[in-house]
Amino acid sequence: MTDQAFEPHDHGACISDGVAAVERICVERGLQLTKARARVLEILLSEHRAMGAYEILDVLRADGLASQPPVAYRALEFLTKNGFAHRIERLNAFIACSHLDGAHAPVFLICRVCNSVAEAQPDPARSEVDRVARSAGFAVERVVREAEGVCPNCARAA
Amino acid sequence: MTDQAFEPHDHGACISDGVAAVERICVERGLQLTKARARVLEILLSEHRAMGAYEILDVLRADGLASQPPVAYRALEFLTKNGFAHRIERLNAFIACSHLDGAHAPVFLICRVCNSVAEAQPDPARSEVDRVARSAGFAVERVVREAEGVCPNCARAA
DNA sequence: CGTGCTCCTGTGATTAGATAACATATCGTT
């Protein structure tokens, strides 16, 4: 149900698989995964936590690439519009998608101790948000579901 | 299940009832509902939509009260910490609570056309967020659930 | 060719949202 963010895993595979999957989807859909966009995706994939636009910008700058805010924001807009990354509203930050297969309405679990973020993929049929919206006659276009708390690793450590 | 934000109602009662309820609760709990805090609450209650801190500040300024950001942010911190108002993460904005009775884990329905925001009070027992968190061993402390879309009034109008 | 078109990039400036730091005030308690 949740992904591996809170468990030990081969993280090199997270990165390479993520890049490969996005490359494939871009070819399928005729999208341009340009240098800047690919680099931002890599940066996001490099950690299971949300990164702010200016933090990403710092990495780009260290790479010798362009360093003005619009550079990061444009790449992030491309990635989020196409479902390759998500914006975490609670943090004003971004994270690579870890469920690239199919449409989804993810739930994010944000650890306030280690800052890791897990993207979970709940059963879409029984969302309380949808239920409530339907009963109000409200047409939902986008849903934000984010939980802040302590992940199992940090709970054990304490 | 949802409140009256999307339906015609006696809005004067929304404001007076809201202020009265908060006043009562503050007395009960020994909280100080000072001039600035009460005024910010009134401003939030005056509309069923979320208002930004600087927008609130403009109203305070028009009232001849203090006009620096911390004034608004401190009042908003008091109101949100005590459950009298909520922060809408998606909008970086605030709205008065419309379910002052009891603890709650609200769902917000945000109309992108008329900007009205309804606070719904779903059955807490079957939250998808809680279910997912439990299965991941994640200890939830705060939940954000916000749906963006079109309210029934605006859907009819279109 | 080379012109126009579309999409992407680079850069400077500006706007919006939030907090830090520090001084002052108010009020009840001793």
Place this chain on the structure above:
DNA sequence: AACGATATGTTATCTAATCACAGGAGCACG
């Protein structure tokens, strides 16, 4: 009166996001 706790006022700063406009790469068409 002196004190501590809480709330306010003000300046400056910081972070996040967008605007506006100039250029550049790729491609289609004549």
